[in-house]
Amino acid sequence: MKLRIPLLCLLLAAPLLALAQNDPITEAGRRGLLRRGQESPTEHEMTPAEWRRLQLAAADKSEEIMRRAQRQPGLLAQYMVMQAAYDDNNERAFRLIFGQYLSWFQTWIGDYDGAARSFSIAQPVQHDDAPSPLTGAWQARPADEVILELAKDRKAVFFNEAHSAPLTRTLTVQLLARLRAEGFTHFAAETLYVKEAEALRKRGYPTAKVGFYTEEPIYGEMVWAAQKLGYTIVAYDAEDAGVGDARERAGAQALYDQVFKRDPNARLVVNAGFGHIQKAGVYLGGSSMAKFFKKISNIDPLAVDQTMLIQHARSDQDHPWYTAVMQAAHPAQPFVYVDAGNKPWTLKPELYDVSVFFPRATESDGRPTWVGLGGTRLPYPVSSDLCRNQFPCMIEARYASEGEDAVAADRAVLNVIDPNAPMSQRVLSNHGSAQSRLYLYPGNYRLSAVDGHGRTVSSQSVTIAPAATKP
Incomplete structure (x- = not known):
């Protein structure tokens, strides 16, 4: 396909x-x-x-x-x-x-x-930004706790993401089980393919064919988790509707038709990119999917922005409020600001209900620790021994019970190179490493090392034991 x-x-x-x-x-x-x-x-x-x-x-x-x-x-x-x-x-x-x-x-x-x-989208101060939360009587609280509280009386929760920054998928993955326990029944994600949705339900795990972004391990984990938790998976995105209002209206209509028209008591979680979830204002010269959805369904979704208050590769692209907040606090997990009445702060009051701040990244063996999904996935070291002297090579971990077509639970590339090697021999943004680490849930996995010609050079089975608890 x-x-x-x-x-x-x-x-x-x-x-x-x-x-x-x-x-x-x-x-x-x-x-x-x-x-x-x-x-x-x-x-x-x-x-x-x-x-x-x-x-x-x-x-x-x-x-x-x-x-x-x-x-x-x-x-x-x-x-x-x-x-x-x-x-x-x-x-x-x-x-x-x-x-x-x-x-x-x-x-x-x-x-x-x-x-x-x-690729990153810089975040300068804009005219519709709210004042910094540091200037008012706002208090920081863990994002997961606040979002769950805000979602209790909602029929729909819309999360957004930056497609090139999988950090913005991590909180959504971590919240899926708790939202399911609160009674949410359906999960929809951008660019899932309609013709593959039924195959996904029968197979039980995502492949790269399920959607454009599912090749990325955390996105794949998001779809995998929703499937395992018993959500009904919804492929709503209009593949041939064009851009602007045509696509936004078609997506909103599909969400209504596939979810609430069939079951008025359903509750929906949506993952979509950027401004598709904004509830007001102009988007791509017209209206957003969320704005159309409100009109079609008469349901006001909780809109959670996760794309604007994140760390960029260049600090001058960070939003000034983000820079100031990170200097004032040293958070270990995503957080939001609320007032004394628990009303959430949002950078764009007309567009989103709440804005999430993500901590600055810390790294280990060249990989950001947020890949551990709040500590629920454990680090597993991998070294060049798996590559059998075939560099660069990619180490992939798949659940032992799933086929070779499954999206990997995690991936890392190893590349042992001469520091004076020509650019054509360098991958991973022009650096090389003989070791890295994967982040995996406890369980059984199949590890494969694949070379630059698509050949598997080694494989082995591994078991990730649960982390030891402190006495």
């Missing part, structure tokens, strides 16, 4: 600042994706029309490279094609567009730091 490639809708706000959205759209829809007309000329006095033309050409080239990469045998081989194409082309519009495509592959192979460097 050929992947549907999410094409981006890109707004250039300043010469070195890209604000972007990923949207699966048709070819016809893509030709209108820069219609907002707010792009800035480059430092060479390029007109907005010329800059838009360069971006569209870069999008065409990015798609062609991605299709070529997907013909390679294995995910690591595909990533290497993408990285080489990025390294070989310094043209500004190409790097701006293609960096997002590359970042998806970097998340799929577990290189989350590399993905953040390839």
Whole structure:
């Protein structure tokens, strides 16, 4: 099955600042994706029309490279094609567009730091931002506790994510079991494919064919967890509806038709990208999916923003409120601010009900510890011995009870290289390591080491024991 490639809708706000959205759209829809007309000329006095033309050409080239990469045998081989194409082309519009495509592959192979460097959405202060929570009588509380309290009387909870930053999926994964215990019945996620939803229900585990982003292990874990917890999985995203209102309205209608029209007593959890979940205002020149959903269903969803108050690869891209809050507090888990009446603070009061702050990342063996999902997944060290001197190699862990087509529970790439090696021999954002670690729930797994030609060079079974409890 050929992947549907999410094409981006890109707004250039300043010469070195890209604000972007990923949207699966048709070819016809893509030709209108820069219609907002707010792009800035480059430092060479390029007109907005010329800059838009360069971006569209870069999008065409990015798609062609991605299709070529997907013909390679294995995910690591595909990533290497993408990285080489990025390294070989310094043209500004190409790097701006293609960096997002590359970042998806970097998340799929577990290189989350590399993905953040390839693509991120800067968060300057904007006119509709609320004042910093540090300026009022707001108190910090754990995000999971507050969200569960806010969700108790809601029929629907909408979480958003940044597709190139899987950190923004972690809290949603951690909350699924507790939301299920509160009576939520259905789970929907962006870019799940309608034709694969029934196969997922029968098979019991996600594969890369289930949706575009499910190749990324934490996204796959999210779908896997929802399936195991007994949620009804909903593929709502309109694959052929185009972009803007057509897609947003179709997605909202599908959510209503597949969930509340069939069962008025249902309760729904949705995971979607960026502004698809904003409940008011203008989105992509029209209305968002959540805004259409409110109108169609007469249900006001709890909208949880997780995309704006996160750490970026460059500190100057962090929102100033985020920087100040991190300097004032040193949180160990995602948190939100509430007032004395437990009303939550939100960066965008008209758009979202609550905004989540994610702590700055800490790393171990080159991987961020948030991959451990709040300590529920335990670190398992892996070394170059598994690679049998075939570098680079990718270490994958799959649940022992699932097939080879299952999305890996976690992945890491190892690469032993000469520090003077040419760029063509480097992967993982131009660095190499002889060791790393996977993060896995307690249980039985099948570990595989795969080389750059898609060949399995070694495999073994491992058991992750539960963490020892303190006496």
